[in-house]
Amino acid sequence: MGENGAGKTTLMKILAGVYRPEKGTIYLNGQKVQINSRKRAQELGIAMIFQELSVLPNLDIAGNLFLAREKKKGILLDNKQMEDEARSILEYLGLKLNPKTIVENLSVGERQLVEIARAITSNAKIIVMDEPTSALTQDEQEKLFGVIDKLKKQGTAIIYVSHRMDEIFRIADRITILRDGKKVNTVLTRDVNKKEIISMMIGEKEVVDELSKRKQHSKKFGEPLLEVEKLTGKKINNVSFKVRSGEILGLAGLLGSGRTEILRAICGLDNNISGNIKVDGKKYNIKSLQDALRLGIILVPEDRRNEGIIPGMSVMANLSLTALANIFPNGIIKFKTEHHIASKNIQELNIQPCDPYKLVGKLSGGNQQKVVIGRCLNHNPKILLLDEPTQGIDIGAKAELHALFRTLAEKGMAIIIVSSELPELVSIADNVLVLYEGQVRAFLSGADIEEKKILYYATGGFESESGARGL
């Protein structure tokens, strides 16, 4: 376990032969081994299930299970045998899937299970799972845990990376906690409680001043800047809320609960939606991103590398991209002006290195995100939509961004933040809207915003008497 950026995935990738260690030794069954390629890791019986899926969508399930280990009859593929074996493995895992199904047609969760099936097919003695449940539904998670129990009984060792506390306590025998790339401790699960683990994960630094700061400001909201009424679309069902000037509204929910879709709908990126969107009290029909930008609504997208930055362009060009047409209405760029703006952004956002000509693709994740946010702020938005703004970012940059969001809100901006990290929502959001399967489950405010409560509603719990007030 460990926070984002603690080094969990890196460590696992070294075990799986994706990265090479600079120093240190790995012992397998008491013997010193060198794992310098994925192939070598496979030979040693180490299989890894990656955070990002690595199944091939164009092949069928059997084809994926036996990828690069195809059964052969002479020089021909023995499809029959592969299918049969695939079927028995799927049955063993309790999956009702046809091995001839093309993986493209499976849900994300099913694909993840196929990946696990692949690890089993390879007779792995050690299976590394890197946050395997992040894309799974409750039902699929239970299936996975069942499979893990079975594997454990068979003598397979499993390294399970997660920052979901409940899962860890459900399946782990021992827990190793990492922080800032270092091992903090290894403990037996039955000897510790969640609180102790959290304090090991985050260290002893206090989050309290952040919290108290928020509370001071909690009542100073202005007029509603954005009102959403009965928004309904593909993954959204009758969602209504408003965000006031100076307010940070958190959108919580599991993957696929419609959080991102709501942001996209507000930005005009989804055309098949019904419902009203009011900006500054006036109703608008936002049909395209350009419409949204004109109204001062801007989105910081979730997928930073593909949707946020343009890696081959300089920091300067990325920073000015959105505002370019506004800064230079006659269409001709003045480098002095552009350079001046970029330098200002770099200084204000503390972008490292402070070289406006550096290609954004060569920056660290946190600095890339600062560039994306800087680009959005140069547009002078009134409403800022943040989709997982601190995902994969180191703790320092994260704290800087949180402080920035707070300052922006104090200056009168309305901010919506989607985050899967509950501590983030707890510490930064003034109000939190919890979504479940596209519907609003709860509206939490002030001191009611607790990880426990968010999780309860996000996993489908209903509002109870003592729960939160509705909108």
Added chain:
Amino acid sequence: MSLVQEDYKTKIAKLTAQSQVIIFLGLIIAVAIFSYLSPYFFSVRNFMNIIRQMSMIAIVAFGMTFVIIAGEIDLSVGSIIGITGMVAAISMKNGLNPIIVIGGALVLGALIGLLNGLMVVKVKITAFLATLVTMSVLRGLSLASTPGSAPVTISSSLFVEITTANIGLIPIVLIYLITILSILHFVLNKTVFGRHIYATGGGANAAALAGVNIQFIKTMVFVISGLLASFSGLVLAGRLSAGVPDSGTGWELDAIAAAVLGGTKFSGGQGSVIGTLGGALIMGVVSNGLTLLGMTYAYQLIIKGLIIALAVILDIWVRRTEV
């Protein structure tokens, strides 16, 4: 460490990291080698000859550079050259004013580009296939436009004059080339439109979410490419004093080669028209030099291929060592 020194170092690194610099160094080396090997090579007359030959390819390649920077490809330029030559020759034969013909042919080129762009952006056909379609259809139309696919002579001296005149020693096409180059360089580097082209090719999703109208940008690069190809087609028709149905065949590949030689990143997002000019010049110099040395076309093709391979490898190497 002194700041100045570091600044100086990064400047050198940045300079050498630009493929443009390498291509012009290569050009100088090629000129030096051919000047040494052939007594006829190093003369103003021969240089003007090279310029006449390469200008047309360069102009097409500029358009191609725009398309490739935006992350697309245009295979139809060779056929646009063919069809504009034919349309110009046939309409002048039927008594149309050469000036109107020139204007009309340029509009035709732009419209074909628009068609390419709409196929890519609206119908969502991959640019490779969409422009393969126009390439094939237009070539067919050019060949069918005249009985027996025979060339159609152009008798208008005004038309020939506009496209091939010399001012002193300088061919008029060089003036066209420099003018077009300056405008395109300005557009790419100094305008919002140009920046949006780079952004579209550098990451279409991110560009779209940043507010760039990538559909408009993609359509426009095809329009520019079509327009420039038709311009080149007119100059070629003037030089030949005829509309030749199969003229421009294979030029799309030369144009792509010139752009890539000049450091345009094939996957989009990076490149410059100056670099492309260098690429076109190198190809012009090499083919002229080899001809003067008596090498046949077959061997020239082989050497051209090797040069492209060398350039691409160098480019990969430079990008890898880039700081």
